[in-house]
Amino acid sequence: MIQLTEIEVRGQSEAGPFAGILTLSSGLQVISARNAYGKSLAVTAVAWCLGIEAVLGNLDNDPSCFPEAAREELELSGRPSARVYFSECSIRLVDENRRHLQLTRAIKGDSTTVRVREWSDAGETRESKLSARRQTMQDEHGGLQHFLFDWLKWPRERVATFRGTPSEVYLENLAPAFYIDQNEGWTNVQALQITRYGQQEIAEISVEYLLGAIDALRARVARQEASQKAMALRETARELAERVTVAFLRRGWRVDWSGNGSISDIVTRWSSRTVREALKGDANIDLSVEEASLDARVERLRKALTSEPIDPSDASATPAASQRVINLKQRRHKLSEELHTLRTQRNLAAELVSNLEHRINAATDLLRLKTTGVGRLDHLECPTCHRDLDPATFALTAQSSESISTHIEALKRDRELINKNLYSIDANMEITSSTLVEIEDELRDAERALVNVTSAIGTVREQFAQIASDLNRAERGLERIREASREIDELQNAVSRWSNEVSAMSQLGVTTPDSNRRRSAFLDALRKYLIALGHSAIRPDNEASLDFDEQYVPSLNNRRLRSLGSASDKSRLVAAYSLALAAASQKIGGLHPGLVILDEPLQQNPDTQHRELFMAFLGQEFAQEAKFQTLIFTSLTQDEIDRLRKQGTNVLIPDGDHFLKSVPASPLPG
Amino acid sequence: MANDIALETLAGLLQSGRAQPVVNPDRVAPSAVYDLHYRMFIVASAFEIHARPYLLGQRRIGASRLKLLQFVAVRPWLVPVIRKWSEAQGYAQQSVLSPQQLRRGFLGDEMHDDVVAFLVARGAFYRMDAHLVTGVNAELLKRLYSTGIEHTLFSTALQVLRELIDIRITNGMLEGW
Numbered sequence: 001m002i003q004l005t006e007i008e009v010r011g012q013s014e015a016g017p018f019a020g021i022l023t024l025s026s027g028l029q030v031i032s033a034r035n036a037y038g039k040s041l042a043v044t045a046v047a048w049c050l051g052i053e054a055v056l057g058n059l060d061n062d063p064s065c066f067p068e069a070a071r072e073e074l075e076l077s078g079r080p081s082a083r084v085y086f087s088e089c090s091i092r093l094v095d096e097n098r099r100h101l102q103l104t105r106a107i108k109g110d111s112t113t114v115r116v117r118e119w120s121d122a123g124e125t126r127e128s129k130l131s132a133r134r135q136t137m138q139d140e141h142g143g144l145q146h147f148l149f150d151w152l153k154w155p156r157e158r159v160a161t162f163r164g165t166p167s168e169v170y171l172e173n174l175a176p177a178f179y180i181d182q183n184e185g186w187t188n189v190q191a192l193q194i195t196r197y198g199q200q201e202i203a204e205i206s207v208e209y210l211l212g213a214i215d216a217l218r219a220r221v222a223r224q225e226a227s228q229k230a231m232a233l234r235e236t237a238r239e240l241a242e243r244v245t246v247a248f249l250r251r252g253w254r255v256d257w258s259g260n261g262s263i264s265d266i267v268t269r270w271s272s273r274t275v276r277e278a279l280k281g282d283a284n285i286d287l288s289v290e291e292a293s294l295d296a297r298v299e300r301l302r303k304a305l306t307s308e309p310i311d312p313s314d315a316s317a318t319p320a321a322s323q324r325v326i327n328l329k330q331r332r333h334k335l336s337e338e339l340h341t342l343r344t345q346r347n348l349a350a351e352l353v354s355n356l357e358h359r360i361n362a363a364t365d366l367l368r369l370k371t372t373g374v375g376r377l378d379h380l381e382c383p384t385c386h387r388d389l390d391p392a393t394f395a396l397t398a399q400s401s402e403s404i405s406t407h408i409e410a411l412k413r414d415r416e417l418i419n420k421n422l423y424s425i426d427a428n429m430e431i432t433s434s435t436l437v438e439i440e441d442e443l444r445d446a447e448r449a450l451v452n453v454t455s456a457i458g459t460v461r462e463q464f465a466q467i468a469s470d471l472n473r474a475e476r477g478l479e480r481i482r483e484a485s486r487e488i489d490e491l492q493n494a495v496s497r498w499s500n501e502v503s504a505m506s507q508l509g510v511t512t513p514d515s516n517r518r519r520s521a522f523l524d525a526l527r528k529y530l531i532a533l534g535h536s537a538i539r540p541d542n543e544a545s546l547d548f549d550e551q552y553v554p555s556l557n558n559r560r561l562r563s564l565g566s567a568s569d570k571s572r573l574v575a576a577y578s579l580a581l582a583a584a585s586q587k588i589g590g591l592h593p594g595l596v597i598l599d600e601p602l603q604q605n606p607d608t609q610h611r612e613l614f615m616a617f618l619g620q621e622f623a624q625e626a627k628f629q630t631l632i633f634t635s636l637t638q639d640e641i642d643r644l645r646k647q648g649t650n651v652l653i654p655d656g657d658h659f660l661k662s663v664p665a666s667p668l669p670g
Numbered sequence: 671m672a673n674d675i676a677l678e679t680l681a682g683l684l685q686s687g688r689a690q691p692v693v694n695p696d697r698v699a700p701s702a703v704y705d706l707h708y709r710m711f712i713v714a715s716a717f718e719i720h721a722r723p724y725l726l727g728q729r730r731i732g733a734s735r736l737k738l739l740q741f742v743a744v745r746p747w748l749v750p751v752i753r754k755w756s757e758a759q760g761y762a763q764q765s766v767l768s769p770q771q772l773r774r775g776f777l778g779d780e781m782h783d784d785v786v787a788f789l790v791a792r793g794a795f796y797r798m799d800a801h802l803v804t805g806v807n808a809e810l811l812k813r814l815y816s817t818g819i820e821h822t823l824f825s826t827a828l829q830v831l832r833e834l835i836d837i838r839i840t841n842g843m844l845e846g847w
Contacts, residue, residue, distance in 0.1 A: 354747065355745075358826050359701070359702070361825075362708070362827065365823045365824050366702045366705060366707065366708045366824075368821075368823065369707060369708075369711075370707070389788065389791055389792060391788060394784045394788040394791070396781070396784050396785065397704070397705075397706060398706040399700060399704070399705045403699050403700060404699075404702055404705070406699035407699035407700065407702055409699075
């Protein structure tokens with residue numbers, strides 16, 4: 001728990017030095033000053049010194065969130081406008097161990113760094129200069145947020161992002177729960193939450209962090225990461241399946257190795273058989289048998305070439321070599337024809353799919369026209385006799401929406417069918433092409449063998465030439481089978497690695513955090529604050545129905561509380577949510593800093609009832625006795641101030657017409 | 671629905687023999703091409719894109735030209751066919767070899783004739799010799815076309831109609847030669 005003890009803005013202008021100081025105490029206090037006094041300047045200074053200007057929609061180190069008086073031109077009481085040469089602001093914090101911290105950052109000047117001064121009641125002082133925004137969390141030595149998280153003894157928590165890169169919880173993610181800015185802060189619960197960092201479920205994570213429900217937060221992040229991992233695994237599975245299919249098709253084998261469906265479907269499918277088994281089952285190819293058979297053939301041919309007797313009367317070598325060439329040429333011709341037919345079929349099928357796409361689009365537009373009535377002419381009359389024209393007279397009919405929908409469904413089914421057909425044609429083309437390449441290769445061998453056999457003199461030499469050519473072919477075949485075998489083993493390894501990753505992911509195990517206690521404490525506190533602030537939808541008789549959804553959004557009887565009650569209840573909900581979070585965290589030992597800043601809660605709804613409800617809340621013991629610091633910046637009438645003071649509420653009225661005043665010249669600190 | 675009546679008649683006929691008809695209504699939904707609203711949109715768009723100025727703020731288009739244009743607009747896959755056909759017009763030999771799928775096919779599009787007759791009765795057009803000229807209720811055509819543009823309806827058909835501006839359509843083609 002920390003406490004903000006001082007806010008100061010100071011600088012040097014054409015008209016001399018100026019400064020404004022606000023000294024704050026613990027518990028609830030209302031800082032009341034007239035409009036345009038400079039209250040918002042003081043509130044902005046808090047965000048600026050903490051380096052969380054991002055919550056105000058500003059770019060890093062951009063001081064445009066401050067009014068001109070602090071940046072450009074200042075009008076000190078009784079003097080003409082004066083140019084601001086330099087300005088800076090600082091805040092002082094103290095924790096429950098009496099450790100003090102002062103953060104100072106230039107408004108006009110070098111705003112990229114923050115001067116930090118730490119001291120304790122014992123008198124030890126340390127000063128440093130830290131980077132306000134750049135690498136603010138990652139820089140262990142020079143980052144302001146890194147230092148603040150350390151100082152506050154806050155754990156650094158990793159969160160998932162939509163981009164897939166890891167991120168963590170930043171101070172600007174937590175601040176929207178306790179820093180309610182007057183312009184946007186009141187529009188919704190955590191209205192200032194940063195979305196542009198792409199952190200997933202960051203609003204929920206911020207609540208869990210502040211409640212100290214770190215287990216719940218980590219479980220949430222683990223779930224998000226598991227979901228991202230699952231997406232990546234599905235993508236890998238599809239790529240892997242494509243690789244397997246292409247590897248088989250290239251060799252003319254058709255095997256069903258699909259990577260579609262859910263991860264569990266793929267795991268079931270892929271673990272039911274290995275890649276080799278799939279090849280054996282679908283293409284009837286057993287690589288080990290093939291390899292053994294070719295090996296035996298090579299051995300036989302080698303033996304025939306080297307040691308076995310040759311029959312000199314056998315003159316079949318030349319006709320056999322010639323016949324082989326003829327057979328291969330015929331096969332090549334047949335395959336070329338098949339490929340040509342497949343190409344034609346493919347073009348026709350592709351054209352058909354494109355036609356179907358067009359027809360589906362046209363029918364979908366027509367359905368839109370029928371269902372939305374865009375440009376529809378229901379009433380058509382003759383311009384001469386003004387009688388209704390019946391389209392049926394002209395043998396025309398307008399179809400019903402149902403009929404068009406049915407037609408679209410039928411077209412979609414046709415498209416799916418043709419797409420499957422297209423896929424099948426593609427696979428056939430791949431197989432035919434690769435077979436054709438193989439045949440071309442074999443034909444070249446066979447032609448070379450024929451030349452050798454016919455060049456040989458005598459039957460014995462002819463047979464030698466024939467056997468040598470057969471041996472060469474068998475050895476190359478064997479090499480091809482072994483290469484296929486190696487590739488299949490590699491693919492099988494990739495499949496196994498993928499399956500192992502899936503098993504590892506399912507063992508990630510989302511812990512079952514005991515966050516219910518913290519959640520219930522928050523809910524109890526919210527009920528009390530909503531009633532105390534006078535939210536019109538929550539009464540003692542229905543407060544038990546108030547609950548949180550998964551995103552910590554309050555709902556009553558399954559309806560979002562934000563959409564219930566009157567318009568002015570929205571700002572009461574925001575106030576109650578912020579205060580309840582601080583109260584619950586304080587009660588259960590959470591990580592909330594114990595500081596809530598509400599800037600101009602009364603300006604949000606300028607109706608008297610809202611004002612009266614808020615005044616009543618501030619006068620209650622419940623509000624006054626909160627253990628955390630609540631700073632409310634507003635403008636009260638003298639009667640209201642008197643009333644609150646009478647009820648024991650601490651009302652602070654800063655002196656002077658403006659927050660920034662002329663001060664005697666003195667050297668600026670730091 | 672006329673379609674249902676036709677189905678019942680067909681079922682009755684089949685039952686009168688020994689056949690046992692099984693009707694799967696999912697498969698017999700009529701094509702959207704035969705819907706009046708769709709065809710009115712297409713005719714209006716073809717007219718708005720291709721009609722030329724005529725007397726005193728009127729506009730007109732050849733009836734056969736409109737018939738061919740809307741026929742292709744509904745079937746975008748015919749655009750390359752009509753382009754080749756058009757290019758071959760100047761060369762007698764090429765003309766014989768050019769695609770035959772489209773020739774005269776559009777002449778048999780009776781539904782278009784019915785739609786035009788309906789629009790003439792509605793006052794959107796009136797006939798003048800071989801032309802269709804904007805009638806007293808010609809704003810209907812403009813309204814249908816602008817609605818299509820505004821709500822991005824039938825964008826493929828509209829794109830085809832715009833592509834057809836650059837394709838020369840001769841009288842020979844309109845007669846199916």
